[in-house]
Amino acid sequence: MSKRQTTLVDRPGNEQFLAGAQESVRKLWLCGLGAYSLATRTSARAFATLVEEGKALRPKARRQIKQTSAELVSTANESFDRGERLFRDRLLQPLNFMVLASKRDVQHLAARLGQLTTEVRKLTRSDDAPAVNKSVAKTSAKPAVRPAAGSAPVSEDAATMLGAS
Numbered sequence: 001m002s003k004r005q006t007t008l009v010d011r012p013g014n015e016q017f018l019a020g021a022q023e024s025v026r027k028l029w030l031c032g033l034g035a036y037s038l039a040t041r042t043s044a045r046a047f048a049t050l051v052e053e054g055k056a057l058r059p060k061a062r063r064q065i066k067q068t069s070a071e072l073v074s075t076a077n078e079s080f081d082r083g084e085r086l087f088r089d090r091l092l093q094p095l096n097f098m099v100l101a102s103k104r105d106v107q108h109l110a111a112r113l114g115q116l117t118t119e120v121r122k123l124t125r126s127d128d129a130p131a132v133n134k135s136v137a138k139t140s141a142k143p144a145v146r147p148a149a150g151s152a153p154v155s156e157d158a159a160t161m162l163g164a165s
Contacts, residue, residue, distance in 0.1 A: 101109070
């Protein structure tokens with residue numbers, strides 16, 4: 001054997017082999033391009049098909065979402081009601097033996113106090129400017145009764161409320 005290596009082209013009959021290999025590589029390249037083209041066309045069609053199926057499925061999906069959300073809301077409401085009952089049973093009912101006014105009670109009492117204050121003011125205004133009547137003038141001329149020597153003095157507030165000056 002010779003030590004000198006020959007190139008593939010130098011060998012006799014290799015031209016046909018090289019031509020066949022080149023043709024195979026060219027076909028392989030064209031096959032890849034065709035696969036890419038087919039995938040592009042197919043993916044566009046597949047995308048359009050998926051969009052259409054999505055549009056067709058949308059009403060059913062909405063119904064399922066509404067149903068599921070209604071179930072979740074119902075479950076949450078039940079849990080909230082259960083928690084509220086537990087709160088009422090364990091905290092508020094033991095406090096019922098104590099007479100505690102609720103916010104509504106305080107508001108009601110405040111409104112009633114406002115009404116009574118208005119009525120008292122109306123009554124005191126009418127007492128400040130009474131119609132002078134001759135019979136009233138005669139009775140008012142009598143001297144006021146003085147408290148007994150050992151009794152406690154009347155406070156100024158009580159005196160004004162009683163009409164004594």
